[in-house]
Amino acid sequence: MTQPMVIAMIEDDEGHARLIEKNLRRAGVNNEIVPLADGASALAFLFGPDGSGLVNKGRPLLVLLDLNLPDMSGIDILKRIKENEHLKVSPVVVLTTTDDRTEIQRCYDLGCNVYVTKPVDYEKFAHAIQQFGLFVYVMQIPEAT
């Protein structure tokens, strides 16, 4: 039996996490959202206690990733996900305030699937997240292998 998709939301700003979750729910996303407020807890969740990523085998996983975390760079997490044999198929959506061209390029180079900049204008922000939520709703997510 296929497990339901889980959204791992790696976001250090509690407020942002709330706003993202609110708008995903408004778009009808009912899946479990796991809030991860720093790099260490994100790595623990994604790769498990043995660090192999086996812990998420067979689970469809979608990763929402903020790049600026207190204890490490989101880029490093992205890199580890895309290099991991179990997690590399899981889509990673970078959702961050940085709109630096080189940063965006780097993320796509490392295999990020979508890069979204958080707009300060809340109407746009809410719209972007809700659109994304609708997209998630129809999206087929592979299970971690």
Added chain:
Amino acid sequence: MFDNARKQAEEVLLKAGALQKAIFDSANFSSIATDANGVIQIFNVGAERMLGYAADEVMNKITPADISDPQEVIARAKALSVELGTPITPGFEALVFKASRGIEDIYELTYIRKDRSRFPAVVSVTALRDAQDAIIGYLLIGTDNTARKLAEEALIKAGALQKAIFDSANFSSIATDANGVIQIFNVGAERMLGYAAADVMDTITPADISDPKEVIARAEALSIELGTPIAPGFEALVFKASRGIEDIYELTYIRKDGSRFPAVVSVTALRDAQGTIIGYLLIGTDNTARKQVEAEQKKLYQRLREANEEIQRFAHVVSHDLRSPLVNIMGFASELDASRKEIFERLAMLRAQLGGDPNNASDDALRADVEEALSFIKSSVGKMDRLIAALLKLAREGQREFQPQFIDMSQLFRTTLDALAYQTQAVHAQISIGELPSITSDRLALEQVFSNLMDNAVKYLRTDVPGSIEVRATETAASITYEVHDNGRGIDVKDRERVFDLFRRSGVQDRPGDGMGLAHARTLVRRLGGSINVDSGADCGTVFSVTLPKRWSLAPSEMVA
């Protein structure tokens, strides 16, 4: 007796060792040995070459006085008679008298060749003595002084400045003969290199006091450049000059004590009346101070680079860390706004359920207050976001590397104008762009600067008179000033400096703008080594002038690889 003197002379020479033997055998020195009366006993190959006589023609026949300028011999006899207070005969005695008294004697004299031609010689005289210390003859070693004489003449001809340089202790002036053997070594050379002139004259070439590795490298580079093999030695130092090519190069000189210093050397070939090269003049200056300045500049540039990187990191942090809370403030204010609507709807509903009037006046006042507060929060956050974006843009611009290139400025202004076509048509402005001098600078930066100035000129035209904008330029040897004149509303005197400040604007705030344009323009112009100024009267428009160097080049450390 004659044989005895010759033998003795040879023995003395043998005793004197290898160096003197080498001199004696050398074709570059005339070595003439005489008996005590001056009759020539030995006449070496150098003497034969220089004087044109075969040894047989002079040996046992004449004295060195017979091949010297007679007038000079007479003059020397007179001078010595006075100097030493004893009558000296104008003949061979005048040539050896000092040596016969045990006084070291080196003098200049004109020798006369067999063909009667003459040449200046420097002659060193030594008395030859037997075991009892009795004088049995003299050894006269002479060198052809022509090259040195000509070098001196050439220097005098070259005029006062060169003469001054030559006499100066701040320039090392080294003249050589055609083979590179040093003939003149001035006070500056002595001071810089630590050798006495006597140490090096007739002994070594300038290649011997230069860094050997650099000489080899230079020979290799020149061989390739000129397509002909050049020996790694003196030839490498003067080859260009010998081909009539102006040559100034950097080289490391090595002092007598082995210490080194960077020099800039300028080489000139010295030629005789027929244009034949008879020597070279190498004028060097100590480049240590300049090298230090360059090193200092390199360090400063490095620091500047680090500061720029710092700004870039700062921009990055600002873009995230300042924006993050704004997303929350804006987000939750909007959420609150949504809740507000619901709250007042429910309030109205409750009042209706309780049988009251749902349109309660105090409820309306409260709603207006909350609405007002939320709208201020939202508009302020929006403004702050724009300010952060502006700061970021400025920081990124300050970080971009400039690429100097040749720019047709008339073309640049026309392109700028095309981009403003819509605005200019709307205000019916007359715009004239004169013939503008081209410049070597960064194209993108100049496009941004001048499109900002043109945009401002169009934006602030008056509505009551026909608009007119004119672009002109003036130039000096090193810089060009581009001026944008308009007959718009002008800038009040008190605002002239303020308009270049970030987020500051002048006059009635009735046109769109973020107060960034001129701040940005000034940052760019300054980075390009120029300046920007504004001039205008309250009612007769504005003149913005931008002065830029004609050729902008990269920072010093990028010039010297």
